[in-house]
Amino acid sequence: MRKYLTVFAIDWQNQFIYRLNFILWRLRNVLRVLMTYFLWTSIFSSQTSVFGYTREQMVAYLLLALFVNSLVASAPSNDNVGGEVSNGTLNNFLVKPIGYLRYWFTRDLSSKLLNIIFAIGEIALLYLLFRPSLYVSPSIMSILLLISAVIIYFLLGKLAISIVFWAPEQTWGLMFIVLVLMEMLTGLIFPLDLLPRWAFSALQFTPFPYLIYFPLISAIGRPVAFRFLLQSLFWVAILYYLVKKVWAKGLKTYSASGI
Amino acid sequence: MAVIEVKNLRKYYKVHQKEPGLSGSIRSLFHRKYYDVKAVDNVSFEIGEGELIGFIGPNGAGKTTTLKVLSGLLYPTSGHVSVLGFTPWDRKPAFQKQFSLVMGQKNQLWWDLPAIESFILNKEIYEVPDNKYKKTLDELVELLDVADILKVQVRKLSLGQRMKMELIAALIHSPKILFLDEPTIGLDVVMQKKMRDFIKEYNHRYRATIILTSHYMDDVKELCDRVVIIDKGKLIFDGLLDEIIKKYADHKLITVIFSKNNVTRADVEKLGELKEFESPKAVISVKRASAPKVAAKILEEFPVADINLEEPQIEDIIREVFTGKDFA
Numbered sequence: 001m002r003k004y005l006t007v008f009a010i011d012w013q014n015q016f017i018y019r020l021n022f023i024l025w026r027l028r029n030v031l032r033v034l035m036t037y038f039l040w041t042s043i044f045s046s047q048t049s050v051f052g053y054t055r056e057q058m059v060a061y062l063l064l065a066l067f068v069n070s071l072v073a074s075a076p077s078n079d080n081v082g083g084e085v086s087n088g089t090l091n092n093f094l095v096k097p098i099g100y101l102r103y104w105f106t107r108d109l110s111s112k113l114l115n116i117i118f119a120i121g122e123i124a125l126l127y128l129l130f131r132p133s134l135y136v137s138p139s140i141m142s143i144l145l146l147i148s149a150v151i152i153y154f155l156l157g158k159l160a161i162s163i164v165f166w167a168p169e170q171t172w173g174l175m176f177i178v179l180v181l182m183e184m185l186t187g188l189i190f191p192l193d194l195l196p197r198w199a200f201s202a203l204q205f206t207p208f209p210y211l212i213y214f215p216l217i218s219a220i221g222r223p224v225a226f227r228f229l230l231q232s233l234f235w236v237a238i239l240y241y242l243v244k245k246v247w248a249k250g251l252k253t254y255s256a257s258g259i
Numbered sequence: 260m261a262v263i264e265v266k267n268l269r270k271y272y273k274v275h276q277k278e279p280g281l282s283g284s285i286r287s288l289f290h291r292k293y294y295d296v297k298a299v300d301n302v303s304f305e306i307g308e309g310e311l312i313g314f315i316g317p318n319g320a321g322k323t324t325t326l327k328v329l330s331g332l333l334y335p336t337s338g339h340v341s342v343l344g345f346t347p348w349d350r351k352p353a354f355q356k357q358f359s360l361v362m363g364q365k366n367q368l369w370w371d372l373p374a375i376e377s378f379i380l381n382k383e384i385y386e387v388p389d390n391k392y393k394k395t396l397d398e399l400v401e402l403l404d405v406a407d408i409l410k411v412q413v414r415k416l417s418l419g420q421r422m423k424m425e426l427i428a429a430l431i432h433s434p435k436i437l438f439l440d441e442p443t444i445g446l447d448v449v450m451q452k453k454m455r456d457f458i459k460e461y462n463h464r465y466r467a468t469i470i471l472t473s474h475y476m477d478d479v480k481e482l483c484d485r486v487v488i489i490d491k492g493k494l495i496f497d498g499l500l501d502e503i504i505k506k507y508a509d510h511k512l513i514t515v516i517f518s519k520n521n522v523t524r525a526d527v528e529k530l531g532e533l534k535e536f537e538s539p540k541a542v543i544s545v546k547r548a549s550a551p552k553v554a555a556k557i558l559e560e561f562p563v564a565d566i567n568l569e570e571p572q573i574e575d576i577i578r579e580v581f582t583g584k585d586f587a
Contacts, residue, residue, distance in 0.1 A: 002383050
């Protein structure tokens with residue numbers, strides 16, 4: 001698909017325009033890691049192991065969470081699609097032979113690539129500072145879980161945003177809830193197995209732990225049952241179906257009113 | 260052969276009505292009153308290949324809605340529409356590759372990059388072969404004289420320069436049909452003229468079918484032989500521009516400048532409908548048939564320095580059409 005490759009290339013150039021913005025965004029990510037790092041350090045000052053995690057394991061987890069988050073959650077589509085639908089920019093795409101969501105997924109990928117490059121640099125820097133015992137063993141399983149996570153995140157965002165077709169300019173509230181849920185429930189701030197067993201079990205039936213937690217623990221070499229990969233892929237399928245249906249309906253509404 | 264066929268097109272919007280004030284806002288949360296806006300109401304027309312049509316009408320007349328239906332952005336409430344044999348809102352790529360929609364107030368260029376990047380993207384989106392792209396781009400760049408600003412960030416361009424770039428982006432796939440919605444809006448007179456020249460040249464050179472909407476009568480006067488007038492969603496005229504004058508202008512204007520200041524308002528009022536009187540100048544509207552007689556009478560009875568007999572301005576005629584003067 002050459003047109004999407006070109007979208008990728010142009011978006012890549014475009015990203016370098018707002019350099020300061022991008023650097024501040026990366027800084028925010030690093031600050032979050034530092035914050036959670038100091039929080040955990042103070043907890044570990046009185047005990048050597050918390051819920052079966054040693055201090056080293058916890059630091060490794062948090063550093064890698066930074067990496068996985070850069071890959072999964074770098075999605076400018078979430079900030080732009082709602083506005084483009086509300087203000088009619090979507091029209092530019094509807095008259096052309098190009099898929100609007102595919103176009104944005106491509107731009108997200110371009111953003112992910114840039115963010116990963118920076119995340120690797122940041123992790124190297126933090127590694128030199130804290131010298132945690134970083135043990136990474138990527139497997140086919142962890143790569144599949146990561147790819148699945150990227151797609152789930154994209155689809156989840158587009159599903160939340162689709163409310164804009166019925167309530168223009170009012171996506172932010174719902175997006176905010178989704179984003180907060182993601183921060184708490186995905187495993188970005190702490191490993192989810194710290195939660196009570198019942199809560200952790202319940203979470204497995206939501207898409208959230210498949211975004212960061214499962215790909216991450218798989219990448220640091222802890223065994224992840226095959227059924228979690230299946231459940232992750234199940235979420236991809238179900239969200240893909242929902243997004244397709246809801247957007248088709250939304251576009252129909254959009255084309256009826258022009259918003 | 261008609262490339263665009265529109266039969267009994269209707270497009271109604273449901274709009275909800277809100278009572279004023281806070282209590283109205285709260286009430287509208289629970290109970291909404293809706294009413295239909297008839298944006299396009301039973302409009303029919305056909306357009307042949309290579310025609311350049313002007314769509315005119317006041318704000319909210321339904322011009323843009325019609326263009327949106329023709330380009331597949333809106334579903335009609337009812338009616339039949341066929342463009343190049345396609346039903347626009349099916350949004351088939353084969354159809355999309357053959358037309359372009361340019362809205363003067365909306366842009367598609369990447370704001371932070373030079374326009375050339377957007378052209379390259381459109382080339383890929385429309386799957387234009389390399390050699391054809393190069394040829395088309397060279398021609399358009401030459402026609403619009405923009406070679407020196409191709410590599411300048413779009414945000415640094417002036418409005419006129421940007422509009423030229425928007426046009427190139429819209430034409431890079433050599434569309435057979437072009438919908439231009441207010442292409443000259445906000446441009447200065449020199450730039451307006453350049454745009455018009457380009458549109459005319461494009462129409463001639465490529466035999467492209469063009470529908471143009473504009474608020475500026477000059478655009479329409481200079482470019483279009485045929486005009487479609489829409490008001491309040493209804494088609495009220497479809498024909499040659501000259502026919503508007505014949506159909507609606509049943510009178511002519513006589514402008515007289517008297518050589519003495521002793522001519523009074525009452526004297527002139529007897530001659531016809533007085534449009535303007537500011538001694539020594541008077542403008543009188545008279546029936547087309549009696550115009551020569553009245554002119555002769557003026558010359559005979561009054562001291563005249565100058566006299567001029569003319570057709571009313573097309574703007575005036577159209578304004579009268581819109582302000583509800585009954586022409587049925």
